[in-house]
Amino acid sequence: MLTRVRFGGLGGQGIVLAGSILGEAATLAGLNAAGSNSYGAAARGTACRSDVVLSDEPIDYPHLAAADVLAVMSQAALEKYLPIVTTGGVVFVDDFSVKAPPDDGRRFHSVPATATAVREFGGRQSANIILLGVVLGAVDVVPLDAVRDAIRATVRERFHAANLRALDLGVELGRAARRV
Amino acid sequence: METLAELLPRAGGVFVQMEDEIASISAVIGASWTGAKAMTATSGPGFSLMMEALGYAVFTETPCVIVDVQRAGPCTGQATRVGGGDVMQCKWGMHGDVEIVALAPWSVQEMYDLSVRAFNVAERLRLPVFLMADEAVGHLHETAEFHDRIAVEQRDRRKGFPPFGHGDPGGVPPMPCFGDGENLLVTGSTHDERGYRKVEEPQVHARLVERLRQKVLLRRDELVDVERYMLDDAETVIVAYGFTARGALAAARELRGRGRKVGLLRLRTLWPFADKEVAALDGRARRVFVPEMNHGQVLGEVRKHFRGDVAGYGQTDGEVIPVGTIVREVERLT
8 A cells, every 4th residue: 555645844843854754664664665855955944845655565656746644834835735635635734833724625633743842842843753643643654663663763862762752742642633 | 975974984995075076086086096996976067077087987997986966957057956967978978989888776776786786887897887866866765675795896907918908899908906016007098908108090099999889889788777667568668767767657557547558668777778679669669758857868869769659758847757747748649
């Protein structure tokens, strides 16, 4: 099965890291993964995206023409990337900076990623991993243990504990969203 | 390159950052003559800057690998955007008549596998080998398998032979290195088999240039590398390479789903060109379609060898060619 995920936001929010961890996790879980990110000035301050294609089959085409899952941390990213979300696709928005659009056949979930980061960690830095957790809690794409291993493999050791906790907080939010 | 800077010294290698691309390729050539396997990587105008020294590498039969991650040009162009406009440059950017080998990876796996192959071909043929990637492949993250052991072509460093040929047309002479104790003359001027400058003798020049060409041409069957997808009954064949070939494969599958008999001939080598493989489509396929991120650099080669209908689609806006575009263009032809 093929799942196409796009993370969108502003450079500096950790969008690329969220995508990298997801791709790494998929590889560790024995899936095929392909991804590409904004590169250059876009990755450093303005609109930014990270795409991940996951599949148990070899991946012919590694870019996204359409997304099954979109997770965004800025209003601009939502408006720019919403058109590529498939009918029946799932959209996650961080309610701190994004106003959820009206329901139009896609499933929208507005989640407090940044608010949870500020409340639990005293800063916004973990919001990206919380949002990654939300996606993983709501959509079965990659086993969580593989994601934990990917975090340990990707993030500096002194940040492991905080990131693993942020992931769990996000997964809880995602599971709650799934039940709605 | 940043990764190599970190990893190479740990593996006993050397990483040097030079002041520009002219110095980089020149240092690579020098390193190769000490016996090292040497490479550099560049993009855009950096590739242009390397051209003179690359001609020197061809003429002095210096094994080396050049990775060109093609981007939108000409000139500085869009430095972070994709392009495919260097296909002809790697073949004809050096003045004079040269034959080189250029490989076209389409995945992270092939960036690795074809780098290994590039080094092996460079050593076997004593010439620069080009890994003609593009930005979309260069910035791709992907599942890939890296091997504990790889087949490595060892350089023939036997002493006592003429280091620039010995009458064998297309022959690859042994290459002793600086420090091996041989009396070596290395020059970019016309030279005889021992390396002595012979800039006034037509026969010496003709013999040398012809041998350098035949080194590649006589081995074209072992060098040319293509992949064939769904060609058996294909009425329309897409010929593509690099990242565009992945879009072409997805498009071919989509078109098959709509009942169109479409296949893909994927070029994993750009040079020497897959002339026989393209010509073999004659009489089987009705038409060939060549999408590429330039205005027809491979299209022209395909036209030389396929006698049926040939159409191209060139896109040079710094974006990859979407699958949907290839589907649309093929449907328009059929």
